[in-house]
Amino acid sequence: MKLIFTVLSFLLLCSLGAQTPKKNPSFEEIISLRSPGNPQLSPDGKHIAFTVRTTDWKSNQYDTEIWLSKEGRPAFPLTRTKDGSSSSPAWSPDGKWLAFLAKRGEKTQIHVIRLDGGEAFAATNADEGVQSFQWSPDGKRFAFLASPKDGKADKSRVDRYGSFEVDDAEYKQSWLYVVDFVPNMQGVEELPCYSEKDTTVQKWPCIKWPAPKELIDSVDYTITNFLWSPDGSKIVFGHQPNPLINSSVDSDISLLEVKTKKVTYLVKNPSSDGLAAWSPDGQYVLYSTNGANRTSNFYTNDFWFKIAIGSGVSTPLATGFDEEFGDVNWTETGIFATAYQKTVRQVFKIDPNTGQVKVFGANPTQISSLSFSKQGTKMAFLGTGPETLSDVYVTETEAFQPAAITNFNAQIAAWKLGKSEVISWKSKDGAIIEGVLHKPADYDPSKKYPLLVVIHGGPTGIDYPAPLPGSVYPILQWLNKGALVLRPNYRGSAGYGEKFRSLNVENLGVGDAWDVHSGVDFLKSKGWIDTTRMAAMGWSQGGYISAFLTTTTNRFKAISVGAGISNWVTYYVSTDIHPFTRQYLKGTPWDREAIYKKTSPMTYINGAKTPTLIQHGEFDRRVPIADAYELLQGLQDKGVPAKLIVYKGFGHGITKPKERLAATWHNWQWFNKYIWGENVAIPVEH
Numbered sequence: 226m227k228l229i230f231t232v233l234s235f236l237l238l239c240s241l242g243a244q245t246p247k248k249n250p251s252f253e254e255i256i257s258l259r260s261p262g263n264p265q266l267s268p269d270g271k272h273i274a275f276t277v278r279t280t281d282w283k284s285n286q287y288d289t290e291i292w293l294s295k296e297g298r299p300a301f302p303l304t305r306t307k308d309g310s311s312s313s314p315a316w317s318p319d320g321k322w323l324a325f326l327a328k329r330g331e332k333t334q335i336h337v338i339r340l341d342g343g344e345a346f347a348a349t350n351a352d353e354g355v356q357s358f359q360w361s362p363d364g365k366r367f368a369f370l371a372s373p374k375d376g377k378a379d380k381s382r383v384d385r386y387g388s389f390e391v392d393d394a395e396y397k398q399s400w401l402y403v404v405d406f407v408p409n410m411q412g413v414e415e416l417p418c419y420s421e422k423d424t425t426v427q428k429w430p431c432i433k434w435p436a437p438k439e440l441i442d443s444v445d446y447t448i449t450n451f452l453w454s455p456d457g458s459k460i461v462f463g464h465q466p467n468p469l470i471n472s473s474v475d476s477d478i479s480l481l482e483v484k485t486k487k488v489t490y491l492v493k494n495p496s497s498d499g500l501a502a503w504s505p506d507g508q509y510v511l512y513s514t515n516g517a518n519r520t521s522n523f524y525t526n527d528f529w530f531k532i533a534i535g536s537g538v539s540t541p542l543a544t545g546f547d548e549e550f551g552d553v554n555w556t557e558t559g560i561f562a563t564a565y566q567k568t569v570r571q572v573f574k575i576d577p578n579t580g581q582v583k584v585f586g587a588n589p590t591q592i593s594s595l596s597f598s599k600q601g602t603k604m605a606f607l608g609t610g611p612e613t614l615s616d617v618y619v620t621e622t623e624a625f626q627p628a629a630i631t632n633f634n635a636q637i638a639a640w641k642l643g644k645s646e647v648i649s650w651k652s653k654d655g656a657i658i659e660g661v662l663h664k665p666a667d668y669d670p671s672k673k674y675p676l677l678v679v680i681h682g683g684p685t686g687i688d689y690p691a692p693l694p695g696s697v698y699p700i701l702q703w704l705n706k707g708a709l710v711l712r713p714n715y716r717g718s719a720g721y722g723e724k725f726r727s728l729n730v731e732n733l734g735v736g737d738a739w740d741v742h743s744g745v746d747f748l749k750s751k752g753w754i755d756t757t758r759m760a761a762m763g764w765s766q767g768g769y770i771s772a773f774l775t776t777t778t779n780r781f782k783a784i785s786v787g788a789g790i791s792n793w794v795t796y797y798v799s800t801d802i803h804p805f806t807r808q809y810l811k812g813t814p815w816d817r818e819a820i821y822k823k824t825s826p827m828t829y830i831n832g833a834k835t836p837t838l839i840q841h842g843e844f845d846r847r848v849p850i851a852d853a854y855e856l857l858q859g860l861q862d863k864g865v866p867a868k869l870i871v872y873k874g875f876g877h878g879i880t881k882p883k884e885r886l887a888a889t890w891h892n893w894q895w896f897n898k899y900i901w902g903e904n905v906a907i908p909v910e911h
Contacts, residue, residue: 247641247666249705252889255693256280256882258636262289263313263594264605264617267320270598271296272340273605273630274303274314274323275617284308285883291325294617294630295340303338304345311336313357318364318599322408324348326355335367337406349404350434356399357450360406362457367404368440370448372397396468400442401451401460401481405435440486449476450500455507458483459534461491463500470801473497474519478512480534492532492539496522501529502555504577505601509533511542511555523808524685524717524726531577542580546573547722552593556601558622561585563592565720567659568647568689572606572625586625589613591689597622611645611690637692641666643704645690650747652716653739656728659721660713660744661688665704675708675900676754678741678781680763680770684717684733685726697787697840697879697888698762706901709754715740715770730809733793733824734773741774756780758900762892764788764840765848765877769826772856775837776829783899785838785892788848788877791856792827799849830859836866838895840888842875868895 257280264275273294281288289310294300304311306327313326317337324337329347332354338345349355351371358369411432418431440460441448451462460483465476478492478500492498496515503510513527526549530539542560543550550562550573560575570593572586586592589608596605604622609615613634618627643666649659665674679698681688694700700710714720715737716728729736741761748754760783763771768789775784790796794814797806807813814821822828837860841853853869860867870891872884879885890907897903 248639249702250637250640252699252702252886252893253282255695255699255701256885256889257282258614258693259633261292261607261615261617261631261633264596264607265314265316266596266598266603266605266619267316267340268318268599269320270600270603272320273300273596273617273619274316275300275605275631276312276314277302280882282882285881287880287882291323293323297619297630300617300631315358315360317360318362322364324358324360324367326358328354335369337408348406348410348435349437351402351404351437359451359453361403362453362455365406367406368451368453368460369402369404369437370399370451371402371437372399373442393469396447398444398447399449399468400444401440401448401462402437402442403440403483404437407435410435440481440483441488452500452503454503455505459507461500461503461510463498471804474515474522474804478510491534491537492530495519499527501553502560504531504555505557508535509577511553511560513550521727521730521808523805524723524730526723529575540580542577543575543582544580546582549719552595552606554595554597556597556622558601561595561597561604561622563595565687567720568661568687568714570689572604586620586627588627589618591615591691609691612642612692614692640701641705642692643701643710644668645692647690648747650743652736652743654736656716656725656736656740658713658715658740658744660711661690661694662748663694663700663704663710663712665707665709670753673755674753675758676745676748676756676760677703677708677710677896677900678745678759678761679710679712680715680737680741680761680767681712681718682763682765682767683719684715684729684737684766685719686766687719688712688714696764697885697892698785699889699893702893703896708900709748711744711748713740713744731811731820733809734770734826735824737770738773738777741770742778742780745780758782760784760896760900762787762896766790768840768848772826772837773824773829775835775856775860776826776833779832779834781835783836783838783896785840785895786853786856787840787888788842788845789839789852789856790848791825791852791859793821793825795851795855796848797821799851801846827855827859830863833860833863833865836895836899837868838891839867839869840891841869841871842877842879843871843873844875845877847877 260278262276276289277292278289291304291311291314292300293303309328311325311327315324322337327336334347335349336345337348352374353372356370358367413432416432446464447468449463460481465472474497476497478498480491481488494514495517496519499513501511509531511531515522529542532539548564550564553562570591574585575582589610591609594607605619607615608618616629617631620627643663645663648662652658759781761774761781762785764787768787771784772786772789772791810820839853841850857869879888894905897905
């Protein structure tokens, strides 16, 4: 009887545990989730360093620090930079040191820490700080990018005339330097340094920081990235005329002989050229290019080549592949890269001899940030899936069998999560459109649900199944409240090939709206949605499409426009990426007035009736805030309920936790009012 009682008690406890309700998390808990990034595998493949981003509510910022997993054991925090972050972990070639960037003084410097333990210390003291760096192949030096110091004339101008700037004419170039790594360097504070010798002793030499030596400076271009050759005798680097974003179309690749400092052009096409990797034997450089294409490179595929250092002959690779590569690495076992194939991001292997491409790994369903051991026999990466957060994985490259070394998904184990699936439908012009449909955990197919459409940016962004999408949109809470959420991959989205990415050229807004409407119609035909309770929202390009819906349809009860374009003419003259508009609309407003009007939400303002929330960063350069004020005024003039919320001090994105929380509450409040008829008060006391 005692045994039976014990068994029954155990079963009862298990039953009670199984019935424990899942939690509907707060907005703060979602914003506070830890997330990994930038895994770096040690040269011998035994250890993995990676970054972890956390939320600091008191300081209202996100903090990034470096964690370390030794020989597959649980990872632990390795760095802690006060009032700042630690980033860009990089192993020394012998695997004994880990270098990283941190601002632990006035400027960001390279810091190093031994794998065996001890405190990290600064390895550089660059006047203007270090932007990026790389170990030399022998581990004795660092090459790094930095900008020059302000000159006397710069300071004198500010002293006399205050602050002003000539648009697109004042900037600092980034140049290339090298500095010795001194692992046992004395601290400069260990011995006083005087300008004159003491009366009782001879003058002693001062302890000084290792002095950086210029490899490339005082040139009329800025260096964007660089790579040491495997033998350390050369550095290949990408450069463009200046650091302005629109100058990237003029980027080229050059080669530096380290000993003589001789620089020669390696790749110089009429449009942008992008440096990717050295071959392991140092005979080739891998690069991407837009060739001569300066009019459609925003949405067409890059071309990939390897160029022989000796002859300068370029050989095309991956010629039949119809998508964009990322995370490109050239190892002794082959060239590896990631790319979207519809809503899945896979690892591909490119044969450097034949150029042929084949799938190497596809599980988890979203793979990024590849890193390899020195011999290329081991790979680390970030991976996530439809029901999981991002974790760090490792696998042998002989056979793709990834194993997670972290468990960030444990953070949401007790949460009530929805379900997501990929659906497809036919748009107005016959184009096949996919989207991600999110359903509540307790979804009932016999019910009709309110529908919220969340539209991604880009336009070459992409949505895929995930447990916690949304950024400033409280998607999970809406699912738990009893709604469906549709995230359409409208025409122009990444993952579906060049032709699909080109479908909204000269058809922005118009074709995008077709894809949203046809997606809603598809759900309506299934009997899944309550068409009297529907809403739409999005940020950036998604905000533009939302603004287009605001002025061209009345089928939604409410809309939110986040950093969206309302008038292509206003946008064109004030954005920092003028070529974007010229490429998608095939000209300027002065020679293509009709297409600018056809695709601008403000053209249709007289028909607007939908209550609209507008959210915008005060100092947004990508989509300047003038577009928000223009839409607001037009809606107000037509008597449409509208509200503009300006997030002070922000650009195109909301990058601090408190303002992100505010933006989430603003959307929750707006849509709960118009979809559920609730008057939500945003809490102030805490």
